Amino acid sequence: MRLLPESLTIKKTSMASTSETGHAKNLANLDALITNVSNFGAIYNPSKAAIKVTALQSYATSCRTSLTGVNTAIAAYGNAVAAREIAYNPVSKLVTRIINALKATDVSINELWAS
Numbered sequence: 001m002r003l004l005p006e007s008l009t010i011k012k013t014s015m016a017s018t019s020e021t022g023h024a025k026n027l028a029n030l031d032a033l034i035t036n037v038s039n040f041g042a043i044y045n046p047s048k049a050a051i052k053v054t055a056l057q058s059y060a061t062s063c064r065t066s067l068t069g070v071n072t073a074i075a076a077y078g079n080a081v082a083a084r085e086i087a088y089n090p091v092s093k094l095v096t097r098i099i100n101a102l103k104a105t106d107v108s109i110n111e112l113w114a115s
Helices: 023-039 053-104 109-114
Strands: none
Touching: 023 053
């Protein structure tokens, strides 16, 4: 039994993921956790020192410092890669022309390395 007319077709599409991921999101979640457990007041008193509010705050500060360092390094890396691409752009065309010229000759790879 067909419920839909044949002229009507349902197209299945997948939606793009809207979830945020990454270190910045993890740090934001850590900050939210610290806020939530701080709001508990004296009720939140874990026996493990690593999950006490002061330890979590210290850890978040350390993470924030590390994330800033990573972001700075990524920016510097991106700038260096862009500068390298610009510097090697003319060389790329020259190398292609040289390789094509060598392919047009009868010179073998062994003869090139021997000289």
